[in-house]
Amino acid sequence: MTTVNETISAEADARRTKANVEALERMVGAEPVLVGxxxxxxxxxxxTPTTILTSGAPLEWPEYTGGQRRAILYGAVYEGLAGSVEDAEAKIDAGEIQVRSTQQHACIGSVAGIYTASMPVFVVRDEAHGNTAFCNFxxxxxxxxxxxxxxxxEVxxxxxxxxxxxxxVLAESLAGAPIPLKPMMARALRLGDELHSRNTAATLLLQRELTPRLFALATTPEWRTRVEEVMDFFLANDYTFLRLSMAAAKATADAAHGVEHSSLLTGMAINCREFAVRVSGLGDEWFRGGHPELQGRFFDGFTEADAEWIGGxxxxxxxxxxxxxxxACAPSLMDYQGGTFQAMLENNEAMYEITSAEHPDYKIPAFGFRGTPVGVDLHAVIATGRTPLIDGGLAGRSGGQIGAGLLRPRIEAFTAAAAAYAERYPTSPAS
Incomplete structure (x- = not known):
């Protein structure tokens, strides 16, 4: 005989499943476009002119430490809001300069993720749902x-x-002619990128798209010089596209956020103190836990003792x-972050256990063009004890990047989110 509680639980499970389908459809149906x-x-x-943004779930100013705190202070000096680091600290303490999280402003930040008012940003709009995300250069x-x-x-x-x-130069190139990013990103995966730690193919594809536009701009000596400098920057910096993949991902994840009863993740972020996750059906709260475990390759002369969390x-x-x-799309990552290609294949395949679907557009050639695992389900993470695998760079205590590797988040942030889900939706299986 079916009990009342079992009926209620089945109904709650059906609501969650339906909500996850909706959130997933919004996620894979997003169409991020570089509009400006x-x-x-x-x-x-x-x-505002006195706002500085930084990465991660929001913290109060006294909680920022180490390299992330330094980066915020340096940002104030760069922007001309303060004459020195000491002056910047005093002005932040007095409320004359405001420190906010990128997440509070539809932005996404690499490592410390410093934004000041004068810094340029890519503007990426999801044409399918109308939301916009921003990432600096x-x-x-x-x-x-x-x-x-x-x-x-020099910095x-x-x-x-x-x-x-x-x-x-880029603003003029984009005027009236936005660039759809999703087709470019899908092709870059087939050409050896994974669009986090490797963006070589995507940067080349972007450069190819921009080249005729840049040539059209180079009609005067002044513009020609600028265009040549930008072209040289693209040629020297394979990571240029990363900021576009981040903005596209932010717009995509935001499109799937706010679906009642959904247990899909729509954000992961790191600050100097913690790792945090956001869940579609749980509003704007970030659920926090310890920093991920590092499995990486350190650049020559550095060890794990030199690493420091400063955001991301x-x-x-x-x-x-x-x-x-x-x-699994990017075997050349082995040279950058260590490991073996077989381990990469196994790690990637394991991610299907905690996700809801295979992406219809993003394909993995090594898996017979199977779609990438997409839609991390909080309940699947809790049930398996397996957390999402993250590619990432490692910061040093004395500043700068000192290595790269795999980040494996600890389970605490996910268990905190699961407890909040059970409280918000008490008849769900999570209770």
Whole structure:
């Protein structure tokens, strides 16, 4: 005989399944398009001249430590909001400069993820659902970058070049002619990228798309010089596309967020203190736990003792079927982050156990063009004890990038989210 509780539980399970289908359809049906480039202060919702954004679930200013705290202070100096790090700290303490999370402003941040009002951002709109996401520019191949907690005249000059040269060139190139990103990203997977730690093919495809537009701009000596510099930057920096894959993933994940009863993940983020996840059916709350475990390759001269957590949100790519969910597309990652291709295949295949579907557009050649695992289900993570695999870079205590590898999130953030789900939807199986 079926009990009342069993009937209620079956109904709750049916509601969750239906909600997950809706969230998944929104996720795989998203159509991210690069529509423009602009200064963050001109387009990011809620951005003010005295706002600095940084990666991760929101923290109060005193909670920021180490390289992430340094990067925020350096951002204030770069923006001209303070004359020194000490001055910046005093002004933040006094409320004259506001520190906010990128997640509170539809933005996505690489490592420390520093945004100031003058910094240029990519503007990516999901044409299927109408939401927009933003990501700032890649700073260049030097391992010393503001987003890795470093700052000197060279870093400042690089940031200013992005603002005064690259941004105007790209903005003019995009005027009235947006670029659909999804087809480019799908092709890049087939050409050896996974669109988190490897973006070589995607950067080349973007450069090919932009080349005739750039040539059309080079009609005066001034513009020709700018265009040549931008072309040289593309040629020297395979990671240029990463910021577009992040913005596309953010727009995609946001499209799937806010579906009542859905248990699908729509965000993962790291700050200096913790790893956190967001769930479609649980509002804007972030559920927090310890930092992921590191399995990586350190650059020459560095060890695990030199590593430091200073933030990072490029793992948004994993929430939409990219990065670690497409690792088998990118065997060349072995040279960058260590491991073997067989281990990459096994790791990638294991992700199907915690996801709801196979992506209809993002395919893995090594799996016979099987779709990438997409739609991480909170309940599947709890049931299996397996957390999403993340590709990522490693920051050093003295600034800069010192290595790369696999990040395996601990289960705490997911159990916290599961408890919140059970409380919000008390007749669900999670209770």
């Amino acid at each position: 480039v602009a200064a963050a202060g001109d387009v990011v919702p809620g951005m 890649y700073e260049g191949k030097s391992r010393y970058r503001l987003n890795y907690g470093s700052y000197d005249q 400042a000059d690089g940031l200013r070049w992005l603002e005064t040269t690259m941004a105007p 949100e490029s793992c948004v790519t994993e929430t939409v079927g990219l990065g670690g969910m497409a690792q």
